[in-house]
Amino acid sequence: MTYHILIADPLSDDGIQPLQEQEDMLIDMKTDLTSNELLEQIGKYDALLVRSQTQVTREIIEAAKKLKIIARAGVGVDNIDLNAATENGIIVVNAPNANTNSAAEHTIAMMMSLSRKIPQAYLSLKGKKWERSKYVGVELKGKTLGIIGLGRIGTEVAYRAKGQRMNVIAYDPFFTKEKAEKMGISYGTLEEVLQTADFITVHTPLLKNTKHLLNKEAFAMMKDGVHIINCARGGIIDEKALYDAIVSNKVAGAALDVFEEEPAIDNRLLELPEVIATPHLGASTVEAQENVAIDVSHDVVSFLHEGVVQNPVNLPSVPKEIMSKIEPYFYLAEKLGKFLSYLTDEVIDEVNIYYSGELANMEVAPLTRNTVKGLLKRYLGIHVNDVNALYLAERKGIAVHENKTSLTKGFTNLLTIEITSKSGKRSVAGTLLNGLGARIVKVDHYRVDVTPEGHIVFIYHHDQPGVIGKMGNLLGEHDINIATMQVDRADAGGDAIMLLKVDKPVKKKTLDALQQLNEIKSVKAINL
Numbered sequence: 106m107t108y109h110i111l112i113a114d115p116l117s118d119d120g121i122q123p124l125q126e127q128e129d130m131l132i133d134m135k136t137d138l139t140s141n142e143l144l145e146q147i148g149k150y151d152a153l154l155v156r157s158q159t160q161v162t163r164e165i166i167e168a169a170k171k172l173k174i175i176a177r178a179g180v181g182v183d184n185i186d187l188n189a190a191t192e193n194g195i196i197v198v199n200a201p202n203a204n205t206n207s208a209a210e211h212t213i214a215m216m217m218s219l220s221r222k223i224p225q226a227y228l229s230l231k232g233k234k235w236e237r238s239k240y241v242g243v244e245l246k247g248k249t250l251g252i253i254g255l256g257r258i259g260t261e262v263a264y265r266a267k268g269q270r271m272n273v274i275a276y277d278p279f280f281t282k283e284k285a286e287k288m289g290i291s292y293g294t295l296e297e298v299l300q301t302a303d304f305i306t307v308h309t310p311l312l313k314n315t316k317h318l319l320n321k322e323a324f325a326m327m328k329d330g331v332h333i334i335n336c337a338r339g340g341i342i343d344e345k346a347l348y349d350a351i352v353s354n355k356v357a358g359a360a361l362d363v364f365e366e367e368p369a370i371d372n373r374l375l376e377l378p379e380v381i382a383t384p385h386l387g388a389s390t391v392e393a394q395e396n397v398a399i400d401v402s403h404d405v406v407s408f409l410h411e412g413v414v415q416n417p418v419n420l421p422s423v424p425k426e427i428m429s430k431i432e433p434y435f436y437l438a439e440k441l442g443k444f445l446s447y448l449t450d451e452v453i454d455e456v457n458i459y460y461s462g463e464l465a466n467m468e469v470a471p472l473t474r475n476t477v478k479g480l481l482k483r484y485l486g487i488h489v490n491d492v493n494a495l496y497l498a499e500r501k502g503i504a505v506h507e508n509k510t511s512l513t514k515g516f517t518n519l520l521t522i523e524i525t526s527k528s529g530k531r532s533v534a535g536t537l538l539n540g541l542g543a544r545i546v547k548v549d550h551y552r553v554d555v556t557p558e559g560h561i562v563f564i565y566h567h568d569q570p571g572v573i574g575k576m577g578n579l580l581g582e583h584d585i586n587i588a589t590m591q592v593d594r595a596d597a598g599g600d601a602i603m604l605l606k607v608d609k610p611v612k613k614k615t616l617d618a619l620q621q622l623n624e625i626k627s628v629k630a631i632n633l
């Protein structure tokens with residue numbers, strides 16, 4: 106199989122080496138496609154690599170019938186419709202650590218340029234003027250830097266600002282006084298940061314709750330003559346409010362790398378002499394560009410080849426040590442889910458997954474996704490995957506619950522899945538037997554021992570003499586060879602089940618013929 110890869114924004118040539126080394130990957134580098142051209146062409150690609158420029162909209166995602174992975178060579182994924190990607194089962198990955206240094210250094214460079222008016226003085230001198238008194242700056246030493254958003258970049262900015270002998274105060278919902286003490290900086294609420302800082306820099310993502318975080322009210326709370334820096338995302342600052350705050354001398358100056366609309370050619374903030382700006386260059390260093398491209402290239406290769414990634418955005422990442430423990434159960438979980446989907450034709454209202462024995466001590470979320478994937482696969486086929494399984498279940502009104510119990514019923518590990526529909530509950534349980542692999546060990550309250558693979562004929566019948574022979578004969582007449590057979594019953598002469606492993610798919614006319622036998626209550630062909 107050959108994978109078609111589209112690189113739609115400029116990426117470092119050295120960085121995409123891991124992709125270029127793959128014999129089964131054909132790479133198209135098309136960095137000046139219009140959105141219409143992208144829409145027309147996206148259908149043939151398995152992977153799409155972008156930076157912040159290409160807008161990966163719902164329309165594009167829905168036209169991307171083969172697309173499996175969208176890789177963002179950088180941090181912010183606000184140019185990608187994540188909901189649409191998740192709904193369509195497309196994994197999104199990014200490179201969250203690779204440009205942290207560059208963005209932090211750019212922030213410090215912008216702050217220093219702002220405080221000493223370097224860009225303005227440079228332009229003046231280039232205009233053949235020698236204006237020494239016009240460009241008097243302020244020192245950073247002893248000033249307070251307020252950081253809003255103390256994640257990867259905010260933290261690096263804090264350490265660098267301390268190097269400038271600034272006092273640092275930060276606000277982040279996950280930041281505490283104890284952490285502040287360890288870092289040698291101050292903790293503040295958002296208001297405290299706004300009220301005490303001489304320089305304010307934002308380092309949050311652009312989210313619903315960070316949109317216009319610095320607005321008219323926020324500027325009103327700040328010290329007169331405050332300086333503002335935004336090397337995170339346009340939109341965190343209300344540009345109109347910033348403009349007014351500069352014109353009214355509340356804000357002494359602003360350094361902006363990002364804008365509400367990019368490219369920001371006609372942005373009126375750029376007309377103000379107090380505003381210095383760069384065209385979204387925070388991550389534009391040789392090192393960062395090489396590193397982001399390497400990170401996402403590795404994820405694209407490992408996802409297309411092995412289904413695993415390091416930096417998923419729309420799927421929780423599982424640490425390697427946890428993954429190595431739960432991976433052997435993936436197969437069992439998916440097969441049990443699929444088996445169970447055949448036991449009812451009714452709408453499923455609820456799924457309960459019981460993890461017992463050693464499974465009860467593990468991080469089981471990926472197994473839950475695999476179980477639900479298996480359950481939905483009978484109807485959704487390739488349209489359900491690890492990325493969208495839980496989303497699709499929720500959309501179909503199926504409540505999924507994880508339960509952990511110590512009851513192992515004699516097994517070292519036991520995975521039990523129970524579905525509830527209008528007419529009641531159905532369940533299946535399986536285990537991993539040391540050295541023997543996966544087994545289905547229980548169907549409803551019947552005990553069995555079946556490998557969860559291949560073609561299975563599942564029969565509910567009355568336990569009575571001769572029934573097994575009759576079924577064997579009938580299957581023989583229909584050219585179906587029985588490989589293994591498992592039978593269990595509630596009581597002698599009562600209800601019973603039979604699981605027949607057969608060598609090939611059983612046709613409808615064979616199932617209909619079995620159903621005609623008096624002893625048979627129901628019969629299903631299960632293909633795992």
Ligand SMILES: NC(=O)c1ccc[n+]([C@@H]2O[C@H](COP(=O)([O-])OP(=O)(O)OC[C@H]3O[C@@H](n4cnc5c(N)ncnc54)[C@H](O)[C@@H]3O)[C@@H](O)[C@H]2O)c1
Binds near residue numbers: 256257258276314
């Ligand atoms: N200019 C550039 O070229 C460039 C380069 C890299 C990253 N970025 C941007 O910088 C930003 C930060 O990136 P990062 O890697 O540090 O992300 P991160 O996820 O490590 O940190 C973001 C922090 O913001 C905090 N946060 C969220 N909502 C908040 C709120 N309402 N108030 C205060 N804090 C809040 C989070 O708790 C988190 O700690 C992102 O927007 C990213 O896209 C820009």
Ligand SMILES: O=C(O)[C@H](O)COP(=O)(O)O
Binds near residue numbers: 156158179204385389
């Ligand atoms: O979020 C990011 O990583 C930065 O905004 C960098 O964007 P870029 O890859 O377009 O430079």
